[in-house]
Amino acid sequence: xxxxxxxxxxxxxxxxxxxxxSSILGRFENRGFKLVGIKLCQPSExxxxxxxxxxxxKPFFPSLLSYMLSGPVLATVWEGKDVVKQGRAIxxxxxxxxxxxxxxxxxxxxxxxRNVAHGSDxxxxxxxxxxxxxxxxxxxxYKAAMFNWLY
Ligand code: RTP
Numbered sequence: 001x002x003x004x005x006x007x008x009x010x011x012x013x014x015x016x017x018x019x020x021x022s023s024i025l026g027r028f029e030n031r032g033f034k035l036v037g038i039k040l041c042q043p044s045e046x047x048x049x050x051x052x053x054x055x056x057x058k059p060f061f062p063s064l065l066s067y068m069l070s071g072p073v074l075a076t077v078w079e080g081k082d083v084v085k086q087g088r089a090i091x092x093x094x095x096x097x098x099x100x101x102x103x104x105x106x107x108x109x110x111x112x113x114r115n116v117a118h119g120s121d122x123x124x125x126x127x128x129x130x131x132x133x134x135x136x137x138x139x140x141x142y143k144a145a146m147f148n149w150l151y
Contacts, residue, residue: 003151006036006079007087007120008129013071015108015116016040021074024104024117027090028078034144037077037134045069050132060113067113075133081151084126087119 011024029035043051048068055061078087092103096115099106109115120126130139 003081003147004079005081005083005123005126006077006130007084007126008118008133009076009078009087009091009120010118010133011074011076012068012114012116012118013073014067014114016072016074018108018116020108020116023108025076027104028076028087031086031090032146032150033078033080033083033086034142034147035076036079036141037130037139038074039134039138040072040074041133042071043068043073043133047132051129063113077130077134077139080147084120084123088121091117091119 009024009028011021015021015024025035045065048065049056052061052064052068055064058064080086090104092099092105094105094115095112096105096109097112099109101107104117105115120129
C-alpha cells in the first residue's frame with residue numbers, strides 16, 4: 001500500500017459504445033484518484049490473450065475474446081492510496097447479478113458477458129496490465145494538488 005499505487009482500469013467495448021465513458025471515469029475522479037494514462041484503442045487478439053492469460057482454458061474464453069475485440073476499449077491508469085482494491089470496489093462484483101447498486105456494474109450492467117469495465121485484481125496484475133497496455137512514455141508523472149486535501 002502506498003499513495004502512489006497504480007491500477008489499470010479499462011472501459012470495455014459495451015461501455016464505450018453505450019456512451020458511459022464520462023460516467024465511469026467520473027467515479028474515479030470524484031473519489032480522488034489521479035489519472036496518469038489514458039488512450040482509446042482497438043486491442044489486438046494477442047494483447048487480449050496475454051491480458052486474459054489465466055482464462056484461456058475457460059469455456060467462456062472464445063466469447064470473452066470476441067466481446068473484447070468487438071469495438072474500441074478505453075485503457076486508463078489511475079494512481080492513489082489503495083487504488084487497486086478501491087478500483088475493484090468502485091467496479092462492483094464481476095457478475096452484475098451480485099454487483100451492489102452504487103457500483104459501476106451495479107448501476108450500468110445486467111449481464112456477466114457485458115459488464116462494461118475491467119479493473120486489476122492485485123498490485124502484481126496491475127503492474128503486468130499497465131506494462132502490457134501502455135508504453136512507459138505514455139504515462140504522465142505530475143503532482144496532483146488535490147492529494148494535499150485527501151491524505
Ligand atoms: P475483469 O477482469 O473484467 O475485471 O473481471 P474479473 O477480474 O472480475 O473477472 P475474471 O474472472 O478475470 O473474468 C474476466 C471477464 O470474463 C468474463 N467472464 N465471463 N462464466 C462466465 O461466463 C464468465 N466469467 C467471466 C467477464 O466479462 C469478466 O469480467
